[in-house]
Amino acid sequence: xxxxxxIFSILFAIPFTATATPNLxxxxxxxxxxxxxxxLAKLGDQVLFGHEDSLAYGAKWWGYNEDNSIHSDIKAVxxxxxxxxxxxxxxxxxxxxxxxxxxxxxxxxxxxxxxxKMGGVNTxxxxxxxPVDQSDSWSKQPFVxxxxxxxxxxxQLVAYLDAFIAFNETLTVKVxxxxxxxxxxxRPWHEHNGDWFWWGKGHTAExxxxxxxxxxxxxLNEQGQNNLIFAFSPDRSRIDMANFEQSYQYGYPGxxxxxxxxxxxYWDLGHPANTVTVEEQQTLFVEGLVKLTDLAESKGKVSALxxxxxxxxxxxxxxxxxxxxxIFANDKTARIAYALVWRNNNEEQGKKGHYYGxxxxxxxxxxxVTFYNHPNTVFIDTIPAMYQ
Ligand code: BMA
Numbered sequence: 001x002x003x004x005x006x007i008f009s010i011l012f013a014i015p016f017t018a019t020a021t022p023n024l025x026x027x028x029x030x031x032x033x034x035x036x037x038x039x040l041a042k043l044g045d046q047v048l049f050g051h052e053d054s055l056a057y058g059a060k061w062w063g064y065n066e067d068n069s070i071h072s073d074i075k076a077v078x079x080x081x082x083x084x085x086x087x088x089x090x091x092x093x094x095x096x097x098x099x100x101x102x103x104x105x106x107x108x109x110x111x112x113x114x115x116x117k118m119g120g121v122n123t124x125x126x127x128x129x130x131p132v133d134q135s136d137s138w139s140k141q142p143f144v145x146x147x148x149x150x151x152x153x154x155x156q157l158v159a160y161l162d163a164f165i166a167f168n169e170t171l172t173v174k175v176x177x178x179x180x181x182x183x184x185x186x187r188p189w190h191e192h193n194g195d196w197f198w199w200g201k202g203h204t205a206e207x208x209x210x211x212x213x214x215x216x217x218x219x220l221n222e223q224g225q226n227n228l229i230f231a232f233s234p235d236r237s238r239i240d241m242a243n244f245e246q247s248y249q250y251g252y253p254g255x256x257x258x259x260x261x262x263x264x265x266y267w268d269l270g271h272p273a274n275t276v277t278v279e280e281q282q283t284l285f286v287e288g289l290v291k292l293t294d295l296a297e298s299k300g301k302v303s304a305l306x307x308x309x310x311x312x313x314x315x316x317x318x319x320x321x322x323x324x325x326x327i328f329a330n331d332k333t334a335r336i337a338y339a340l341v342w343r344n345n346n347e348e349q350g351k352k353g354h355y356y357g358x359x360x361x362x363x364x365x366x367x368x369v370t371f372y373n374h375p376n377t378v379f380i381d382t383i384p385a386m387y388q
Contacts, residue, residue, distance in 0.1 A: 022037065022038075022041050022259075022300045022301055022302065023300075024037050024229060024259055025217070025230060025256055025257060025258065025259055026217075026221045026226060026228070028221070028224075028226050029183075029226045029227070029228070029229075030180075030181050030183065030226050030227055032180055032181070032182075032183050032227075032387045032388075033181075033183040033226065033227050033228070033229060035386065035387050035388055036121065036183045036229065036386050036387060037229055037259060037302065039384065039385070039386045039387075040121075040260075040302045040304075040337040040338070040386070041302050041337070043337050043378075043384075044334075044335070045328070045331060045334035045335070045376050046334075046376055046377075046378050046384075047327055047328075047334060047336055047337070047338060047339055047376060047377060047378060048083035048084050048121060048337060048338035048339070048378045048383065049074075049082050049083055049084065049338070049339060049340075049341075049372075049377050049378060049379055050082055050083065050084025050085065050086055050121075050123065050338050050339065050340030050341070051072070051073075051074055051082040051084070051085070051086065051340065051341055051343075051344075051356075051357050052086035052087075052088070052307075052340060052341070052342045052343040052356075053086065053087065053088075053101065053103060053343040053344070054072040054073070054074055054081065054082050054085055054086075054343075054344075054357070055070045055071065055072050055081070055085060055111035055114065055115065056087075056103045056107060056108065056111055057102075057103070057344070057346045057349075058071065058072065058073035058076070058344050058346065058359050059073060059344045059345070059346065059347055059355055059359040059362070060346075060347060060359065061346075062346055062348075062349075063107065064107065064110065064111075068110065070110075070111065070114050073344050073357055073358060073359035073360070074357055074358070074379070076359065076360050077358050077359065077360055077362075077365050077368055077369060077372075078368065078369055078372040078379060079381075080372065080379035080380055080381040080382075081115070081118060081120065081379065081380040081381075082120070082379060082380065083120050083121060083338070083378045083379050083380050083383045084120065084121045084122075084123060084338045084340055085111060085112065085115040085120060085121070085122050085123070086123050086124075086125065086307075086340050086342075086343075087099075087103070087108050087111070087112065087122065087123070087124050087125075088100065088101065088103075088124070088125045088126065088127055089124055089125070089126040089127075089128070089164060089167070090126060090127030090128060090129065090136075090137065091105075091129070092105055092163050092164060092167055093128055093129060093131070093159075093160035093163045093164070094129055094134060095163065100127055100136070101343070101345075101349075102346075102349055105167060109167075109170055109171060112171055112182060112184075113171070113173050113182065115380075116173060116182045116183075117173060118380050119380060119383050119385065119386060119387075120380045120383060120386075121183075121185065121338070121383075121386060122182060122183070122184050122185070123184065123185035123186075123187060123231070123306075123340065124184055124185070124186050124187065125187050125188075125190055125307075126164070126187075126188050126189075127197075128160065128188075130143050130198055131143070131147055131153055131156035131157045131159070131160050132146060132147070132153050132156070135198075137197045137198060137199075138196055138197060138198075139198050140195065140196070140198060140200075140202070140203050141198055141203060142198075142203045142204065143198050143199075143203070144198070144199055144203070144204040144205075144208045144209060144212050145204070145205065145208045147212060148208055148211040148212050148215060149211065149215055157215075158219065161216065161219055161220065161223075164220075165220070165223055165225060168184070168225055168227070168228075171184070171227070180387075181226070181227040182227060183227050183228075183229065183387070184227055184228055184229070185229045185231050185260065185304075186220075186228045186229065186230055186231065187230075187231040187232075187233050187260075187262065187306055188213075188216055188230075189209070189212060189213055189216070190233045190234075190235075190264065190306070190307070191233065191234065191235040191264055192204070192209055192234060192250075192251050193234040193235055193238040193239065193250045193251065194235045194237065194238050199212060201238070201250070201251075206250060206251050209251040210251060210252075210253045210254075213251070213253040213257060214253050214254075214257055217230055217253070217257050229259045229260060230257065230258055230259045230260065231258075231259065231260035231262045231304065231306055232252065232253075232258045232260065232261060232262060233262040233263055233264050233306040233307065234248060234250065234251070234263055234264070235263070235264045235265075235267070236263050236264060236265035236266075236267045236268060236288055237266070237267035237271065237273075237274075238250075239263070239288070241284055241287060241288065241291075244288070244291040244295070245291070245295055248263070248291075248292075248295060255299050255301075258301065259301060259302065260296075260301065260302050260303070260304050260306070260337075261292060261295055261296035261299065261301050261302070261303045261304075262292075262303065262304040262305065262306030263288070263292055263305070263306060264305075264306055264307035264308065265285065265288060265305060265307070265308050266307070266308060266309060266310070266311070266342075267281075268281045268282070268284045268285035268288065268326075269281070269285065269308060269309060269310045269318075269322060269323070270310045270314070270315055270318075270322070271310075272311075278315075282322065282325065282326060285322075285326040286326050286329040286330070286333055289303075289305065289326065289327065289329070289332070289333040289336060290330070290332045290333055292305075292336070293332045293333070293335040293336060294332065296335075297335070302337050303335060303336045303337065304336050304337045304338050304339070304340075305327070305336050305338070305339040305340065306340060307340055307341075307342055308323075308339055308340065308341055308342075308356075309341035309342050309356030309357075310322070310356065311342075311353070311354060311355075311356060312353045312354070312355065313355070313356065313357075313358065313362070313363070313364045316363075316364070316367075317364070317367045318364055318367065319358075319364060319367045319368045319370065319371035320367055320370050320371055320374075323339070323371065324371050324374050324377070327339055328374070328376055334376060341356040341357050342356040343355070343356065343357075344356065344357050344359055
């Protein structure tokens with residue numbers, strides 16, 4: 001049997017690996033970063049569960065213990081941390097010690113290192129303040145054309161990227177006596193096909209967005225940021241499903257500038273502004289994931305549901321009947337590498353009910369446990385080795 005399997009492997013596995021292993025756009029990435037990408041690509045029908053800010057705070061708590069031990073609402077409900085931790089850099093460019101949602105960057109570094117040490121995956125988004133007037137990312141002004149190479153505020157964009165570089169270069173841990181740079185899935189300039197951020201459609205010409213993206217990637221690579229995997233993430237609500245490929249690729253900077261074909265989808269999961277029936281939303285949720293994976297595979301890249309969720313998770317059995325039902329609808333939907341839901345806002349810091357995961361006592365907590373126990377969901381307690 002074993003011998004037969006060996007022959008089979010020689011005949012099929014090697015050629016398969018040679019063609020199916022995608023390459024990162026930056027050839028100089030660290031071995032751990034290359035391994036992460038390779039392992040994301042070969043998860044098959046397993047999907048990593050991710051949660052934004054999961055270790056930083058939850059609905060009813062904040063921070064970590066004096067002995068450095070960490071929490072997560074997801075851990076409190078399932079006894080496992082999520083496989084993917086999302087963090088947002090917004091504010092780092094202004095020299096703030098906390099991000100826009102109040103998380104200290106020093107604390108983020110702790111959570112990122114802990115996630116990596118447990119074998120988990122880290123991803124960053126960046127609600128960047130404007131390099132022109134420091135207004136927040138929701139200011140709808142035509143800044144981008146002044147930030148790209150040749151623009152009058154270009155140097156300020158470079159300074160902002162340098163602030164990220166300084167933080168990124170601190171993200172190392174010792175593994176077996178060697179210093180390892182923690183790989184990061186970096187997802188800048190997200191949801192650009194919407195009109196709510198200053199880099200979005202309406203305030204930015206498509207070609208200028210492409211220049212912004214290409215400059216960002218080229219600059220970070222030139223500066224030796226070799227721990228980055230670049231994820232592209234338009235918003236589903238602005239994608240024409242009848243014309244997915246073309247519509248998805250609004251602002252697409254090219255296959256040499258993207259590693260992960262992602263998208264953010266709140267729209268098909270019960271977004272209050274979406275007026276089509278639940279059944280129709282669910283059909284489109286599934287269809288979108290199929291098309292996303294088809295597009296990624298046609299380009300030899302990895303697909304991901306880079307942000308998702310239902311604010312306040314109001315629908316009974318959301319996790320099983322909506323989320324898992326969509327992600328595991330068929331062998332294509334299940335090919336996405338990860339699905340990250342947005343943050344559980346701390347109830348004392350702003351809006352109550354602005355949560356996308358679960359927490360102890362929350363109405364869908366037991367349904368979440370069923371989701372956690374699904375054979376194809378991956379949390380940190382079942383994550384395969386991603387860095388070798
Ligand atoms: C949004 C909301 C905001 C938050 C921002 C950045 O979707 O959650 O409250 O400030 O993301 O995390």
